Amino acid sequence: MVKTSQFCTFHVDEFLFGIEVEKVQEVIKHLEMTRAPLAPRIVTGLINLRGQIVTAIELRRRLELKDRSSDSSPMNVIIRTDEGPVSLLVDAIGAVIDADEESFELPPETLKGISRELIRGTYKLKNKLLLIIDIEKALDISVS
């Protein structure tokens, strides 16, 4: 039997990203956000998640991709961390995917810059490449 891992997937720009399913607390629609002036650029603001104050991180900015067009509203992928939940803003949510361990590969050479730091590896799916985000690094602004 082939060992598989479960990933919560989502789309950002033209890419399909995945995060280990156990690290994802929940996925929610766009929530009203409070701007946080002077915070690091990747922080888009603060949201109220049932009474908890959660920092929202714009994954596009973190991965140094172009900003999302203003007419589409992002989704929140709430990540569990030791210091409480953090929200990742993504374009759209994909399915939960079982990926074969055998299809795992290190990040492709074509990935450049920050993405290379933050992508742990890839799974070759039938018609698409699933990029696995190293969420600890992605949330740590000292990694660049």
Add this chain to the structure above:
Amino acid sequence: MGENDEIIKEFLIESNENLDRLDHDLVLMERNPSKDILTKIFRSIHTIKGTCGFFGFSKLQAVTHAGENLLSLLRDSRLTLTPEITSGLLAMVDAIRQILAKIEQTGQEGEADYTVLINTLQNLQEPGASPQPPEPPAPPPDAPAPPTETQPKEPPPPPATPPKGTQNTQAMGEQAQAVDKIIEAAELHGSSSVSDTHIRVDVGLLDRLITLVGELVLSRNQVLQFTSTQENTAFLKTTQRLNMITSELQENVMRTRMQPIGKLWNKFPRVVRDLAIACGKKVHVEMEGEKTELDKTLLEAISDPLTHAVRNAVDHGIETPQERAAKGKNPEGQIFLRATHESGHVNIVITDDGSGLNIDRIKQKAFHLGLITEEQLEHISDREAINLIFLPGFSTAEKVTNLSGRGVGMDVVKNNIERIGGTIDVHTEPAKGTTLQVKIPLTLAIIPALIVRCAGERFAIPQPNLLELIRVEETHQSIENIKGVPVYRLRGNLLPLVYLDRELFKDDPDYDFNSIVRDKINIVVLQAGEHQFGLVVDSVSDSEEIVVKALGQHFKSLTIYAGATIMGDGKVSLILDVMGLALRAHVLSDTENKLLSEKRIVKEETASHDNRQSLLLFQSPDRGRIAIPLAMVARLEEIPSSSIEKAGPLDVIQYRGEILPLLHLHQILPERRKRLRNNETSAADTKNNMLQVVVYTHNNHSIGLVVDHILDIVEEKIERQSPGTREGVLGTAVILGHVTELLDLKGIILTHAPQFYGSAPDQKEKTNG
């Protein structure tokens, strides 16, 4: 104690385990007497006795010793177990429990008297004395022990046979109940055992409870907002109840984290005693309001500052017994601590009856340390001088020991108190003593805050930092610019201004500062440490109770925020950290010397390279506009025209004990005045006979310029300047959309009152003569 604490703790745990087993074993033995069980019981008691002897707990030893003797007789079959003996032994177990509990709480055995119990146990050792009344075997801990000899024997003795039948067990049960009742009664009376009315709860759990209650408060607020649009009375009643219950719940949950200040104060008598002996002083500590409660975290936070303050009082405040006797004071000094609740705050007062602060010495010290200038040394008020002790660097260890006032590390004390939103104040009376007043909030989790708006977002400002709110209609009040720092003149003091949007969105390319037109501004006057500054915001909303929540890891380096909160509508708002904001905006460094005289700052203003200038606008005789730099204006005065006197060629008035020469603007700018001049003067004369005088001061001499009508004070960038078209005018500029002439005040004075600059004293003589 120290190391012993650990051993005692182990002893307590072990003994309590033994006792639990003893209870069980004793009851078991009632039903089924067995040698094995008896041996076990004997061993348990023996172990406790041995260990407590080692720690020197003599009462516990006496009790266990009596029990052990009784048990050894039973073990050796020289005595048969009777219900009396069993209840005696159970009473012993209870007594041991009591003592152990006392040891756990206080480290001491306590005051309770156990002689009755010991005598009972001894009496039980004699087979003849076995019939016993159901006498209270364990006397109430705090009740005086009744004399042993006069044990009442009234109630009929229960059968002295070993418990076999149901009857006996029942009797035993009754007796046990009686014992329980007695113990219960004892607890109700005296110092009830805390373990029965209190439970230990993890602080983490309490924190979670507080968070949840915070949420409930917010939800309640949302519901209340919603009710304003509802008319269903049943619903309104329900929400009212919800409101009340929530408030009460919040209050009580907050109280779970409350601890009495006595917990901290208890160590002071010892600290004071030790220090007093070291200093060769006699000091007595008195306390009031030890039961005043405040949040656990706050209590921890004030522990060091208060200890410091108390030590200071002993070390520097209280004099030696000889000095005190010489002054006619009680040789024993007094330190008085008082804590009280006052509208959401705890007031802590630390008073000593020592020598008080030596204000002159403080001033000298501050001067020598370069904290104040010579000029300030003379003008500084006593109140301000006292506050010098809170300046960082005012005193570093050795330097201060020869200063008879206090002040060792008072800046640290102040900082610690302010960090938790508190304030500290000193009052002193020479030879009478010093009082330190500390005011701290009850809790940090829920604070009152002012909600302000800036750039479409709401921000919360903690109420303790708030001094006042000012609304400035810019057309009437001026915002000046000093060294690039906008300032507002608040009752004669310069208040540096911080524009919140400029601070927050300085680097935001999307934020368009030019689009913001402020004809009126809202200033929130804030206190940051020693300093005050004005925060300019777009609008000021309500004051609200907010629940402080921590921000995530990405905000760690941002000192400008103290946290965030969720508003009534469910949106998040950031809480501003006033100190962090002040540091970021650099208002502290500029006002570090807030004692600086205003004049000096004004001088700096003229030297400033900023091309924005504050200007005084007035009407020229031909109803045009004229401006002079505000920096040149010493004062504006209104004088009755009747007070004008003649002195040689000049008009003069008596002004502040001097003679003030006057120049009339309408005489100086004659060129175009013919048209309207008659009109103007007659209007001024008939209307109110009051003249507007702009006073200009140079080298301690003043000269007045009489103008017709003062229009405004504005801050303007002077642009599109064209050269002057007539004498006495430097040029023209567009100010507030009007062509305005810039008056050449110095040139005018040189022309019309040349003696003013040259030899002013001569002029005085002239005018006198």
